[in-house]
Amino acid sequence: MKDPGEYFIEGNIACAEGALRAGCGFYAGYPITPASEVMNHLSKELPKAGGRFVQMEDEIASIASIIGASWTGLKSMTATSGPGFSLMQENLGYAVMTETPCVIVNVQRAGPSTGQATKPGTGDVMQARFGSQGDYEIIAFSPNSAQEMFDFTIRAFNLSEKYRIPTVLLADAGVGHMREKVEIRDEVETVDRRRPEDDEKEFFDTDREDHVPPMPDFGGGEELLVTGSTHLGDGTRDTSSFEAQDRLVRRLVSKIEDNRTEIEDWEEENVEDADLVVISYGSISRPARGAVKKARENGLNVGFFRPKVMWPSPEKRLRDIGENSEVLLAELSLRGYRMEVERAVPSENLHIYDRLNSLPTIDQIYDRIKEVVE
Amino acid sequence: MIKAKEIKEKYIRRHPSPFCPGCGGGMVLNSMSRAVEESEVSKDDIVAVSGIGCAAWIPSPHWRVDTLHTTHGRAIAYATGVKIGNKDLEVMVVSGDGDCAGIGGNHLLHGARNNIDLNVLMINNGLYAMTGGQVAPTTQHDEETLTTPYGNPSSSFEAAEVVKAAGAAHVARWTTYHMKDLIKEVKKAIDTTGFSFIEVLTQCPTRKGKKEEMNGLEMLEWYKENTSKNENTDKIFVGTLSEVDRPELTEEIYKQIEEVGGDLR
Numbered sequence: 001m002k003d004p005g006e007y008f009i010e011g012n013i014a015c016a017e018g019a020l021r022a023g024c025g026f027y028a029g030y031p032i033t034p035a036s037e038v039m040n041h042l043s044k045e046l047p048k049a050g051g052r053f054v055q056m057e058d059e060i061a062s063i064a065s066i067i068g069a070s071w072t073g074l075k076s077m078t079a080t081s082g083p084g085f086s087l088m089q090e091n092l093g094y095a096v097m098t099e100t101p102c103v104i105v106n107v108q109r110a111g112p113s114t115g116q117a118t119k120p121g122t123g124d125v126m127q128a129r130f131g132s133q134g135d136y137e138i139i140a141f142s143p144n145s146a147q148e149m150f151d152f153t154i155r156a157f158n159l160s161e162k163y164r165i166p167t168v169l170l171a172d173a174g175v176g177h178m179r180e181k182v183e184i185r186d187e188v189e190t191v192d193r194r195r196p197e198d199d200e201k202e203f204f205d206t207d208r209e210d211h212v213p214p215m216p217d218f219g220g221g222e223e224l225l226v227t228g229s230t231h232l233g234d235g236t237r238d239t240s241s242f243e244a245q246d247r248l249v250r251r252l253v254s255k256i257e258d259n260r261t262e263i264e265d266w267e268e269e270n271v272e273d274a275d276l277v278v279i280s281y282g283s284i285s286r287p288a289r290g291a292v293k294k295a296r297e298n299g300l301n302v303g304f305f306r307p308k309v310m311w312p313s314p315e316k317r318l319r320d321i322g323e324n325s326e327v328l329l330a331e332l333s334l335r336g337y338r339m340e341v342e343r344a345v346p347s348e349n350l351h352i353y354d355r356l357n358s359l360p361t362i363d364q365i366y367d368r369i370k371e372v373v374e
Numbered sequence: 375m376i377k378a379k380e381i382k383e384k385y386i387r388r389h390p391s392p393f394c395p396g397c398g399g400g401m402v403l404n405s406m407s408r409a410v411e412e413s414e415v416s417k418d419d420i421v422a423v424s425g426i427g428c429a430a431w432i433p434s435p436h437w438r439v440d441t442l443h444t445t446h447g448r449a450i451a452y453a454t455g456v457k458i459g460n461k462d463l464e465v466m467v468v469s470g471d472g473d474c475a476g477i478g479g480n481h482l483l484h485g486a487r488n489n490i491d492l493n494v495l496m497i498n499n500g501l502y503a504m505t506g507g508q509v510a511p512t513t514q515h516d517e518e519t520l521t522t523p524y525g526n527p528s529s530s531f532e533a534a535e536v537v538k539a540a541g542a543a544h545v546a547r548w549t550t551y552h553m554k555d556l557i558k559e560v561k562k563a564i565d566t567t568g569f570s571f572i573e574v575l576t577q578c579p580t581r582k583g584k585k586e587e588m589n590g591l592e593m594l595e596w597y598k599e600n601t602s603k604n605e606n607t608d609k610i611f612v613g614t615l616s617e618v619d620r621p622e623l624t625e626e627i628y629k630q631i632e633e634v635g636g637d638l639r
Contacts, residue, residue, distance in 0.1 A: 025639035026459055050636035052458050052627055057484040061451035064444065064481075068423070068455025071442060072463065074639065076455070094445050218440045218456060219463050221418040223387075225435050227443035236389075237435060237443075 001049050004186040010179040011149035011171065012037035015079070015105060016045065018153030021188045024103075025051045025074030028065040030058055030084060033117040034173040035107035038079035059084035063091045066102045070095075071226065073217035075157055079105035081173075082124055083114065086131070092166055093132030094228045096252060099164035099204065099213070101193055103156045106168060107176040108282075110357055119357050120173035122282050122336040128168045129311045135249055137256035139263055140168040140311040142281040146180045152308070158191035159263060163255050164212055170310055172332060174283025174359055205233030205247070211255040256312050265308040266317065270296070274303030276373055277321050279341060280330040281307050284359055288330040291365035300373050310337065318344035328353055328372055330365055381407050385417070387438050392431050396583070396590020398550040398576035399432045402497055405553055406437065406466065409560035415464045421456050422466045425449040425478060428504045428578075429470035429497035447477030450485040453492050454623075461624045464564060465491070471498040471512040475533040479511070482533070486540035486569050488623040493563040493570045496533060499578035507581035518585065534573045538616040543568025545616040549575040549597035552612060559614070568622045575601075575610070 001020040009017075016038045019027070027046055029039040039055070046053045052069070056062045059080050066076035080088065085106045095102055106128065110121035128140045139159050141152040153169055160167040196203065196214035203224070206213040213233070216222050225235030230245050238244035256263065269292070271277055280288035285306050295302040305321060307314055321327060322345030329341050330353040342350060353360075353368045385407035393399045410417060422433035426446035434443035444452045449467045457465045474482055474496045485492060501519050502508040508521040511531040518525055538545040544566040548556045556574065563570030577583065577593035588596065602609035631638060 023639065026455065028455065047627075047631045047636045048634045050631060050639040052631070054454070054458055054623070054627065056451065056454070057480055060448060061454070061481055061484070064448045064451035065455030065458070067444075068442065068452040069459035070455075071421075072456055072459030074459050076459075090445055091448065217460075218421045218442075219419055219460060222440065223438050224440045225443075226441060227434060228445060229443070235435075 001045055002184050004184050007182050007184065008179060009146060009182050010037065010177055011143070011146040011175040012107065012177065013041050014146045014150040014182045015153045015169065015171070016041040017184060018150040019077050019103070019157070020045060020049050021184070022154040022157035023075050023190050024077050024157065026066060026069035026076040027051065027078065028054050028056050028062045028069070028076075029078050030056055030062050030080065032081045032084050034109055034176050035079045035081045035105065037176070038105060038107070059087040060091065063088040063104065067091065067095050067098070067100045070100045070102050071218045075101070075161065077103040077105065079107065081107050081109045082111045085124060085127065089127070089131040093134060093136065095166040096132065096136045096138070097228045098226050099215070099252070100166065101160040101164055102166050103153070103160055104166055104168050105153070106170055108170065108172040116357060118173065120283055120359070121332050121356065122170070122172050123333040125170065125310055125333070125336040126339065128170055135253060137253050138168060138311050139163070139165060139256065139309065140170045142170050142308060142310045143175050144282055144285045144306065145175060146178055146182045148308070149175055150182055150184065154188055154190070158189070161191045161193045162212070163259065164193060164215055165255065172282045174332070178283065202233035204231055204235050205251070210259060211251050260312045263309060263312060264314050266314050267306050267308065269304045271303040271305055271321060273301065274325050275301040276326045276328055276369065277303040277305050278328045278330055278369065279305045279321070281310065281337065282332060284330055284332045284355060287360055287362045288365050290362035291369055294362060294366050295369050300369065302369060302373070313340050315344055322346055322349055325349070326351065326372065328369060332356070332359070376408065376411050381411065385410070385438050387436050389435050393428070394580040396577065396579035397428070398499070398578070399428060399497070401550045401553060402468070402495065402574055402576065403432050403436055405556045406495070406560055408557045409564060412557070413561050413564045415564055419462060420464045420466060422468060423449045423453040423456065424468045425473040427470035427473045427502070429468055430473060432468045432497065433466065447473055448481065449473065450478060450481040450492065450494065454485065454488070454490055457490055457492060457624050458627055461628055465493065467492055467494040469494065469496055471496060471500065471533070472502045472510045475531050476511045482537065483540050486537045486542040486571065489541055489543055489568045489620045490623040491567050491569070493560070494572070495560070496571065496573045497576045498533070498573050499576050499582060501578065501581055503578045503581045507585070534571065534615055537571045541618070541620055542571050542616065543618055543620060543622070544570040544614070546571070546614045547573040547575070547610075548612050549601055550577060551594045551597035551601070555612070567625070568620060
């Protein structure tokens with residue numbers, strides 16, 4: 001673990017350092033481009049920080065073991081890319097259903113399928129939200145710098161612990177492999193899951209306003225029933241009643257929906273008076289912001305909006321923007337976030353700059369801005 | 375020996391039983407409970423991990439310990455995280471033959487290779503019972519099942535032999551006919567540091583018995599007649615297949631943390 005200070009490191013290393021600072025006690029993973037550096041770094045640094053590192057036989061085993069380790073009371077994490085993230089979907093849903101905190105890093109690459117392993121893409125945005133079966137909500141972050149790889153990894157751990165939910169760091173090969181200045185702060189705010197008080201005996205239901213029940217550890221004599229089947233507050237399986245399914249699934253969704261103002265995060269510049277707002281996220285948002293800056297320097301009335309948390313999506317803010325101005329969505333994918341933006345922005349106001357394989361230049365996005373404005 | 379009533383009160387959770395009449399699942403539950411009772415292990419330190427299928431229901435919800443009832447085939451992978459997460463826990467895996475040797479086969483191989491300190495009971499009834507009796511990796515050649523109406527064109531997977539070859543510390547095979555031997559073997563598994571694998575041939579009167587016109591009791595009789603504790607017969611061998619001393623994954627990981635000066639999180 002690096003001492004506090006400023007470093008010139010790549011995003012994946014910053015992510016690993018964030019995990020160390022957040023208190024990660026267990027990491028399991030499987031090699032995959034362009035995410036491997038997270039694992040390579042943690043294999044060396046996590047044991048020194050007192051955490052357990054294991055390389056598993058595949059990505060399914062990786063996510064399974066971090067869920068198992070989380071129930072022993074440890075903050076746990078895995079990192080992968082698209083092909084591995086696809087394999088993890090069933091067990092990601094298990095973590096949602098059993099309310100198991102864990103962090104899944106997906107350093108996205110160009111898909112579908114094997115695609116181009118070293119090239120960036122953001123085609124997994126919808127998968128992060130809808131990839132596992134059944135109704136659920138998730139929390140997913142979109143970093144656009146090595147610094148945010150560090151910061152958002154810590155926040156991913158914190159929100160995961162707070163809401164007892166798997167959280168996804170939706171990075172891409174652009175930010176994962178980008179090398180730039182990262183400040184490792186001295187003081188980092190960390191959150192631990194709420195353990196049960198003496199009188200709390202239900203670990204899978206609650207009437208609390210935040211909808212989050214307390215979570216005990218294995219080995220405490222609670223005779224825990226942890227199951228991916230529909231269950232009652234004490235963990236007892238109930239695979240047939242309307243009430244059990246309705247109460248559980250509604251609460252799982254409400255955990256995110258009702259706490260969304262605390263979870264949502266975005267940045268915006270000059271949105272209020274803009275004729276055109278460029279919406280972008282991930283590594284491509286860097287040249288996109290540059291293009292917006294150039295447009296304003298050239299007298300064009302253009303704003304910039306970037307979701308830092310993709311899920312839950314800032315849908316109300318997106319709707320406000322779409323009602324008041326034209327929108328240009330700039331993303332490293334044809335279908336990444338597009339449907340979500342289409343849902344909020346009237347089609348006559350929505351313009352697209354979609355790019356595959358590599359980051360565009362500032363001028364390429366600027367030309368598209370000019371085309372739309374004129 | 376502890377009385378049945380005491381075992382029931384101490385180890386069995388009150389819950390309507392999902393098992394069919396004559397099923398071997400309850401016998402496995404009984405043998406696990408008695409093995410723990412006879413061991414030095416505290417019930418509070420046991421975590422029972424299972425996947426999907428009839429066998430997965432043996433510990434969850436029935437066994438009165440911490441239980442983790444996971445996805446199909448992944449019990450050993452989940453259990454690996456539990457054991458490495460807290461080495462002081464005694465981790466049991468109860469998995470059917472399809473769960474363990476079919477969809478979960480890769481985790482079984484690597485659990486054995488890692489020689490991680492788990493106690494895996496593979497409850498082998500030779501088919502996918504919960505879904506209606508389809509062919510499994512453990513079904514014998516030519517055997518008729520729901521999905522091999524003309525006989526099994528494939529051949530059975532000898533899981534215990536494979537796990538032995540992959541390097542597990544302790545490998546054994548018993549049947550539900552051999553209750554006393556099974557209890558001793560589960561206790562040996564608990565006492566073993568390393569990957570313990572016990573294949574338990576278990577009767578399924580509903581899916582298999584009906585087809586072969588045998589009830590649960592007759593199936594137990596079949597196990598008696600067709601197994602032998604002597605390796606040099608044509609019968610199915612029951613007993614300990616292998617005991618080896620190899621490095622165990624969890625101990626090695628914790629040793630490394632200590633060696634590099636990590637203060638355990």
